[in-house]
Amino acid sequence: MESTIQFNSGAPAVQMIDITKTFGTVVANNKVSLEIRRGEILSLLGENGSGKTTLMNMLSGIYYPDSGTIMVDGRPVSIRSPKDAFDLRIGMIHQHFKLVDVLTAAENIILGLNEKFVLDLKNVRKTVEEICGRYGFTVDPNKKVYNMSVSEKQTLEIVKVLYRGADILILDEPTAVLTPQETQKLFAVMRNMKEDGKSIVIITHKLHEVMEISDRVAVLRKGEYIGDIATKDTDPQQLTDMMVGRAVSLNIDRPDPVNPVRRLTVTGLTVIDDDGVKKLHNVSFAAMGGEILGVAGISGSGQKELLEAIAGLRIIESGDITYYEPHTGKAVSLLGMNPRDIKRLGVRLAFVPEDRLGMGLVGSMDLADNMMLKSYKKGRLPLTERKSPKQLAEKVVQDLEVVTPSISTPVRKLSGGNVQKVLVGREVEGDPTLLLSAYAVRGLDINTSYTIYRLMTEQKQRGAAVVYVGEDLDVLLELADRILVLCSGQVSGIVDARTTTKEEVGLLMTHLGAMQTEPADDKEVEA
């Protein structure tokens, strides 16, 4: 197999020339030209919606370009399916893994290869072990996918691609689901693969990762190719400016909490989901008015359930949730209440859920109708009153610079950032005393993210207790006052955000109460 590779010396591994791809009226890529060289790690950088994934999907056979040329090893090719891509030794590791849960690692690896009628799993295992040995992976070929952690699944995806003989690997936001330690492991493996002559494209919007791992950076903005630059010749500020198109300040303002008062205490909270899985176990903490409490954890560690339990959307197995009224300090138990009861109590609770269009907003309704989602019952008439929600919508659009044709546009048609502005705008509008937010900046561009950070800080200064569940540790460390770290449904630690380090938080994320007990048992993979 190896022998058929003809190194057309001089030609880059892949050349994409004047690639255009449109979806309806949306131009995802406009005459983009990109070169992938042999034995390099190329970062493809751009904000959400800038067309990075679309461009790479055309290389991996998911989409077909409307126009333009793709050359592999200096020859024009047509990639119509993922199989064509594999034949050209191009493999992509998608953000959402494409594995079959009930099969083992080895079975997933040969899935779809159709090499023989009888599965020769023994040989597969041997090859897998060989690949693992070469690059420093650990994959257990007999482990079922449903027993794997996110990072194991990702490793399996990479091995799968390598097994199919890929020389050009595309990784779509691979670190989004990893802890800092796992990210380091992945980077070590990537460096090994580079040494071996593979070309690697990493799609990301995290600048510090770009600086750390890549040799070269190519930047896309709004479907246009902005340019490329050697990593050693650039810095995060310049890359941000290329990515956004103008200078952006990367500092988050964090005023000291003024006179924090106890607003919410959670004691011994245990939550079991519909499938009988224990999602939260004996969680206790306090949130203060005038402070941002950051919540960190690997995704799926119970963050979502924690906020939903407080907001009255989850059945609580045991424990207590107590709210303290701002002025009187009177304690009210929120246990066993649904959102209506909580509102009736006069608790001004705002909740920005993770699933914006599936929980926070109604996608098919326009901005004005979404504004009255929590207040439509006002008034005695059986008919709804539409004037004040309209005014509110106008106000939110103006205050937060929401880009929308009008307030009667269905929110589904807005871009992710604008959807989030509408949601946060509505929630903040009621002057909340307790603000819960889950992954408030996920998928947002840098500018909108900073708008959201500013809004959170404003609420904190107003005296609200802000609970901010976040993914990006760098941001959490800069934005929050204290950080609560969850590890598989339990509180692993509560740390001062001003003094802690990323490593400390990362360790708490993976090892319950790591501070008291043994430190990491992770072995670093060395190149």
Place this chain on the structure above:
Amino acid sequence: MSNIRKSLVREPIIHISRRTDIPRWHGWLIRCGGVLAGLLLSGLIIFLFFKVNPISAYGSMINGVFGEKWAGKTFYDGFAYSFAWIRDTMILLLIAVGLAPAFKMRFWNIGAEGQILVGAIAAAACMIFLGARVPSGLLLVIMAVAAVAAGAVWGLLPALAKSFWKTNETLFTLMMNYIALLLMEFFVAKWEDPPGSNSISIINRVDKTGWIPPVIEGETFGTSFLVITVLVLIFTTLMYVYLKHSKQGYEIAVVGESENTARYSGISVKKVVVRSMTLSSAICGLAGFFIVAGRDHTISDTTAGGRGFTAIIVAWLAKFNPFVMILIAAFLTFMDYGAKNIATRFNVPNDFSQIITGILLFCILGCEFFINYSVKLDFGRKGGKE
């Protein structure tokens, strides 16, 4: 993997992509094209299999609705023939209007057929047992109330089961249709008249108690469309306001879009599901009353006659807008009448009218694909070559 060089410059021929924004008139243009294609296709079949000139066949369609002697008469006379068509349009419209709140809530009520049947049974029972005792006007009110109650119960059961045990409403409402049909057969056998016929002849044939009376000149007891039309149009308007401007309508829309959003905003999903589904089925039950009191004056296993299913198409094509439903109900009823007339007039098998309606519906529904997706054929494109 040895065929690495096999990836030549090959091009896909058919591109299918989702349309994001399509002007509304464009959509209607495609739908009209679908109707046209349906007419051409069924015209071809008429010609090939029955050797009937399609143009005269379609001409007879119009006659089927407005009457054979329509040509040459005054407009009003022609109009008089169309009373039956208007009446049936209104009945179909009412069922579609009834389905709207359930469907808007994404509660797939395909049990309208059964809800109509139980409504009809309840109405007929009142006619049979109270016909001699209460005056016609009062009887009509009692019949309507009974039909509404019967329909409501038929919808309440699946709604409760869905709310409390998360059963699948599609299957549940479908099964309820069969129960209603068996009940119908039972009551037809029980109340059969004349004895031994295993059917019920026209109820209260002589004194016509419990029949919706004719109001204007030209109407007969068989085609008394005016009362039905006025009432159904009032319902249609009310439903429009209810769905669009009431708090309950807002709740329906939120629940339909996402139950999580509904819970998040403090809406009791169970309450909304039960309330809206009961409303939906009650209206379908009322349609059963209209069929008995204003149309058939009897009951049989064909009382609902598939209207409960046709109304689903009406509601969907109208995107649950009650006013658009008027047009679509009128069109489908028109086609039904017309196709039946072709069958009679040209002496072709009766099933033939169903073939024509089937082809038309297929083309109309097929249009939705072309409205949602654009298909491009590409033969000679050269992209990818040097």
